[in-house]
Amino acid sequence: MHKKINTDSKELFSVSQSINLAIHDLMNSDSNLVTFGLGINDPKRIFGTTRGLLEQYGSKRVFDFPTSENAMTGYAIGLAINGIPSITVHQRFEFFLLAMDQLVNNAAKWYFMFGSQTAVPIVIRLVIGKGWGQGPTHSQSLHSWLAHIPGLKVVMPHDPQSAYDLLVDSVLDPNPVIYIEHRWIHEQMGTLERRQLEHSKKSAILAKCRREFQGRPQITVVSFSYLSARVKTLYESLEILKVGFEHLTLETIQPYALQTIKESVKKSGRLLVLDFAARTGSYAKEIVAELSMSRDSGLVCPATILTHPDIIEPTSHYSTRNLYYDDLEIFLTILTLLEVHLDHPEVQNQIKQISNRLHSTPHDVPNTYFRGPF
Amino acid sequence: MVYTMTTRSESLAIMEKYFAIRLIEKRIAIEYPSGEIRCPTHLSLGQEVLPALLGSLMRDSDLAISTHRGHSHYLAKGGDRYRLVAELYGKVTGCSKGRGGSMHLVDLSVNFLGTTAIVANSIPVGVGAAAALKLRNEATKDLCFIFFGDGAVEEGVFAESLNIAVLQELPVMFICENNAFSVYTHQKDRQPHQRRIYEWARGFGIRTELIQVNNSNLEQSLKQLREALNWARENSKPLFIEVPSWREVEHCGPNSDDHLAYRDLQEIAQWAEVDQDLNITQMGIRAGILQDEIEEIRETLLKSIDDIFCRVKEDPYEISTEILGSMYA
Numbered sequence: 001m002h003k004k005i006n007t008d009s010k011e012l013f014s015v016s017q018s019i020n021l022a023i024h025d026l027m028n029s030d031s032n033l034v035t036f037g038l039g040i041n042d043p044k045r046i047f048g049t050t051r052g053l054l055e056q057y058g059s060k061r062v063f064d065f066p067t068s069e070n071a072m073t074g075y076a077i078g079l080a081i082n083g084i085p086s087i088t089v090h091q092r093f094e095f096f097l098l099a100m101d102q103l104v105n106n107a108a109k110w111y112f113m114f115g116s117q118t119a120v121p122i123v124i125r126l127v128i129g130k131g132w133g134q135g136p137t138h139s140q141s142l143h144s145w146l147a148h149i150p151g152l153k154v155v156m157p158h159d160p161q162s163a164y165d166l167l168v169d170s171v172l173d174p175n176p177v178i179y180i181e182h183r184w185i186h187e188q189m190g191t192l193e194r195r196q197l198e199h200s201k202k203s204a205i206l207a208k209c210r211r212e213f214q215g216r217p218q219i220t221v222v223s224f225s226y227l228s229a230r231v232k233t234l235y236e237s238l239e240i241l242k243v244g245f246e247h248l249t250l251e252t253i254q255p256y257a258l259q260t261i262k263e264s265v266k267k268s269g270r271l272l273v274l275d276f277a278a279r280t281g282s283y284a285k286e287i288v289a290e291l292s293m294s295r296d297s298g299l300v301c302p303a304t305i306l307t308h309p310d311i312i313e314p315t316s317h318y319s320t321r322n323l324y325y326d327d328l329e330i331f332l333t334i335l336t337l338l339e340v341h342l343d344h345p346e347v348q349n350q351i352k353q354i355s356n357r358l359h360s361t362p363h364d365v366p367n368t369y370f371r372g373p374f
Numbered sequence: 375m376v377y378t379m380t381t382r383s384e385s386l387a388i389m390e391k392y393f394a395i396r397l398i399e400k401r402i403a404i405e406y407p408s409g410e411i412r413c414p415t416h417l418s419l420g421q422e423v424l425p426a427l428l429g430s431l432m433r434d435s436d437l438a439i440s441t442h443r444g445h446s447h448y449l450a451k452g453g454d455r456y457r458l459v460a461e462l463y464g465k466v467t468g469c470s471k472g473r474g475g476s477m478h479l480v481d482l483s484v485n486f487l488g489t490t491a492i493v494a495n496s497i498p499v500g501v502g503a504a505a506a507l508k509l510r511n512e513a514t515k516d517l518c519f520i521f522f523g524d525g526a527v528e529e530g531v532f533a534e535s536l537n538i539a540v541l542q543e544l545p546v547m548f549i550c551e552n553n554a555f556s557v558y559t560h561q562k563d564r565q566p567h568q569r570r571i572y573e574w575a576r577g578f579g580i581r582t583e584l585i586q587v588n589n590s591n592l593e594q595s596l597k598q599l600r601e602a603l604n605w606a607r608e609n610s611k612p613l614f615i616e617v618p619s620w621r622e623v624e625h626c627g628p629n630s631d632d633h634l635a636y637r638d639l640q641e642i643a644q645w646a647e648v649d650q651d652l653n654i655t656q657m658g659i660r661a662g663i664l665q666d667e668i669e670e671i672r673e674t675l676l677k678s679i680d681d682i683f684c685r686v687k688e689d690p691y692e693i694s695t696e697i698l699g700s701m702y703a
Binding site: 068074079112120175 | 468469471478487488496503506530531534541700701702703
């Protein structure tokens with residue numbers, strides 16, 4: 001449907017740049033589209049994601065907004081039902097909690113509640129914080145709450161290409177879509193193919209899942225968002241140990257590719273699901289619950305999940321050090337599920353390499369040059 | 375008393391709308407106990423005059439949005455009467471296919487955007503709708519009418535919305551019908567006694583008006599409303615109007631509940647003296663409408679309302695398989 005723009009495949013883009021380019025391409029192709037949010041035109045331009053928009057499209061289409069998350073969401077609904085779609089943005093997920101009434105009672109319900117007459121084409125960008133003392137109210141991801149609400153769609157990019165594609169898909173979807181971006185993927189680099197968006201015809205997002213695999217699958221690892229980047233750092237070690245796997249990255253969590261997961265588990269017999277929210281009621285459990293209810297899931301051992309514990313995150317750099325699982329724990333969990341002997345020299349070697357990598361960067365920053373402030 | 379005369383045709387339109395709202399609400403109250411209308415229903419009985427007056431001042435191209443007590447606003451904007459009643463009965467012929475009920479009314483053919491059931495949560499949607507008017511074409515001078523009650527002003531989103539409307543100079547009419555009660559709780563238990571809502575709102579930098587519609591000089595009320603609306607249209611600015619009002623029956627449902635003694639006897643007696651039917655009728659007579667004509671309007675309405683209720687009861691319901699596929703556009 002969309003033509004690809006030829007780009008030099010060697011050129012690398014960050015996720016922030018990809019989001020920025022997606023908004024540029026979307027605003028170019030649809031002169032009705034507006035974007036707004038607190039700080040959208042400030043000097044930092046939402047981690048660079050709104051750079052150049054004001055200059056290109058003007059203050060009628062790109063505007064800052066009062067510190068009123070709830071009214072802002074209602075305002076977006078009011079625009080949308082009168083023919084003006086929008087992308088709104090909140091620099092932390094938690095600020096958006098003030099807008100739950102508009103999101104849950106209005107945005108999600110409007111189309112259905114008024115007899116399928118008025119669609120609500122809005123996209124809401126939420127940023128999840130992590131590390132650098134984000135603490136109790138700047139570090140949560142409550143994606144499972146949102147996935148729980150019929151009428152909403154929820155997407156989570158994990159690399160530059162998915163960041164671009166999912167934002168385009170979200171804007172083209174006539175329904176309210178929540179676009180959750182993890183702060184720690186903003187500077188992740190990758191290649192990018194942009195789309196030609198001449199005729200931005202509305203089309204619904206379907207369940208999207210990126211499948212990466214190696215060898216004959218002995219385990220299915222399901223992850224999303226930033227966690228997928230973490231799993232990818234283990235590919236090489238797994239290959240050296242000749243561990244065959246399928247790595248499924250959920251790009252949409254409402255709707256989600258349950259059938260793809262089921263088919264993968266049937267082949268591999270083992271399932272590990274990663275999540276970065278508190279354990280109770282987590283999205284990871286949603287997936288495991290679905291699998292556990294099929295008679296022929298193919299599981300040869302119990303499914304496993306890695307989540308954050310049911311705790312409130314403290315701010316202190318020191319007390320967060322051993323709070324959450326890291327790459328090594330993901331790695332060890334995979335090996336344990338496969339009953340690999342951990343004292344094997346090559347296994348020990350890989351463990352050492354992963355540990356060294358982890359120790360080269362403090363646990364609370366995405367890279368060595370990150371200096372906050374948020 | 376000096377009356378500013380209204381034209382005969384305008385008076386006729388106001389009267390027709392007034393009696394339509396009142397007679398439909400009364401018929402709902404009569405039918406409700408039979409158990410066929412099975413949804414929370416907040417009647418506009420006692421609060422019909424303002425919507426009837428506004429009905430003649432709102433353009434078709436103006437937008438409007440309202441609350442759980444929204445029958446009168448839907449009807450005032452010209453919402454389809456049959457589809458309102460069908461919605462209450464949960465029929466597929468209802469304005470929201472029976473999915474919304476009394477609290478979720480919509481008629482896009484007359485730009486009535488919807489009514490919502492969470493206190494104050496239609497207000498920011500109305501502000502966004504006004505922003506759409508401004509973005510699309512400011513020159514039309516259309517307005518978005520946002521109806522809400524005295525409870526809504528206590529919600530944070532009310533203050534947020536007012537701030538945005540003033541900041542962005544949006545063409546919004548905030549219309550606060552103050553019936554003094556949030557369910558059973560009096561305004562004096564919710565807001566400082568001396569503070570008037572319209573004065574408080576003025577602090578946001580918005581022009582505000584207190585307009586009475588419960589008196590025998592409705593020409594004066596109409597004139598005030600007209601001037602206010604014209605000002606907002608000409609200046610493309612928001613305006614806030616508070617209108618004291620009184621509901622005749624319980625918060626939700628068809629019955630009088632004054633035996634519960636949550637409303638002050640003196641206040642009840644004071645409002646009981648207001649004879650809206652008489653006030654509306656006399657305004658009509660002053661505009662040259664004959665008593666017989668007024669009777670004819672009522673008779674015609676009663677017949678058509680009777681016809682609506684009889685036909686609606688025969689209509690089908692939406693089947694559940696259709697509902698399942700209707701969550702997403």
